[in-house]
Amino acid sequence: MENIIDVKNLAKVFGNQTALEDVNFNVKKGETFGFLGPSGSGKTTTIKILTGQLQQTTGEAAVFGLKGAGLTNGTYRRKIGVLTDNSGLYQRLSVEDNLKLYCDLYDVPRKRIDEVLALVNLSDEGKKIVSKLSKGMLQRVLLARTLLHEPELLFLDEPTSALDPVNSKQIHEGLRRLNEKGTTIFLTTHDMSEAETLCDRVAFLHKGKIQLLDEPQALRRQFADGSVTIELKDGRTIKVPGGSEGADTVYSYMSTDQVVSIHSNEPTLGDIFVEITGRELI
Ligand SMILES: Nc1ncnc2c1ncn2[C@@H]1O[C@H](COP(=O)(O)OP(=O)(O)OP(=O)(O)O)[C@@H](O)[C@H]1O
Numbered sequence: 001m002e003n004i005i006d007v008k009n010l011a012k013v014f015g016n017q018t019a020l021e022d023v024n025f026n027v028k029k030g031e032t033f034g035f036l037g038p039s040g041s042g043k044t045t046t047i048k049i050l051t052g053q054l055q056q057t058t059g060e061a062a063v064f065g066l067k068g069a070g071l072t073n074g075t076y077r078r079k080i081g082v083l084t085d086n087s088g089l090y091q092r093l094s095v096e097d098n099l100k101l102y103c104d105l106y107d108v109p110r111k112r113i114d115e116v117l118a119l120v121n122l123s124d125e126g127k128k129i130v131s132k133l134s135k136g137m138l139q140r141v142l143l144a145r146t147l148l149h150e151p152e153l154l155f156l157d158e159p160t161s162a163l164d165p166v167n168s169k170q171i172h173e174g175l176r177r178l179n180e181k182g183t184t185i186f187l188t189t190h191d192m193s194e195a196e197t198l199c200d201r202v203a204f205l206h207k208g209k210i211q212l213l214d215e216p217q218a219l220r221r222q223f224a225d226g227s228v229t230i231e232l233k234d235g236r237t238i239k240v241p242g243g244s245e246g247a248d249t250v251y252s253y254m255s256t257d258q259v260v261s262i263h264s265n266e267p268t269l270g271d272i273f274v275e276i277t278g279r280e281l282i
């Protein structure tokens with residue numbers, strides 16, 4: 001499959017601090033790729049490099065085959081959508097008027113505004129003044145603006161960090177629909193269930209390098225210890241190790257008709273994250 005993003009030996013040093021040391025990955029066309037890592041691990045820095053807002057110290061970052069100055073040109077800008085927290089909205093204008101300005105800038109027909117507002121669940125808020133929006137509404141307006149020109153590739157830096165579960169779910173559904181229509185998505189998040197539901201593959205960034213990269217399901221299998229948890233009719237719940245010893249235990253409970261349920265103990269992405277980075281999510 002065609003690579004849309006190609007990153008090789010990427011490093012970024014700020015003064016005497018190394019943010020990225022040796023980062024390697026690629027993102028394929030049509031993929032939703034999750035870029036995970038603790039706070040300060042360099043996720044936003046990577047997005048800034050890939051979107052031409054920052055230059056790497058060494059290594060290569062290519063998107064659509066473009067590098068360096070190619071990542072700042074207009075053709076590239078039209079192909080990508082970038083959602084970060086630096087708003088750039090006109091505070092005293094309404095949501096709709098802000099989006100109209102963007103339509104004009106990108107040569108997008110204004111009827112597209114209704115479509116993107118519906119996608120982020122803001123159809124009734126178009127007349128609201130931006131400075132009066134809640135944090136979650138503002139995040140959704142920014143996402144709407146990102147989607148306005150129907151980019152082929154989306155960079156979403158924590159797209160649901162300020163949203164309640166209902167709005168997050170709606171955004172997830174919207175992103176899934178976009179992805180089904182062919183949009184490639186590069187996403188950072190601290191929400192491991194978001195990564196698990198949306199991403200085809202995830203990378204764990206830590207200490208300047210990608211520590212792990214695979215499909216969520218493959219990672220869960222890789223980190224599973226083979227143990228199972230059995231719920232017994234007498235109310236007890238017991239964890240049984242994998243292997244033949246565990247199988248004998250399971251058999252003895254089953255043959256005496258004591259079992260209510262058996263679940264395999266696959267780790268979640270959150271468990272794997274903690275194991276890799278040695279710390280809780282922030
Ligand atoms: N312009 C800058 N000048 C100096 N240091 C910077 C700059 N931008 C980022 N850094 C440093 O680079 C490191 C990576 O920051 P970055 O914002 O990429 O992390 P992140 O993974 O996005 O974190 P978070 O999850 O908190 O958003 C941090 O130590 C940060 O302080």
Ligand SMILES: [Mg+2]
Binds near residue numbers: 043045
């Ligand atoms: Mg960040």
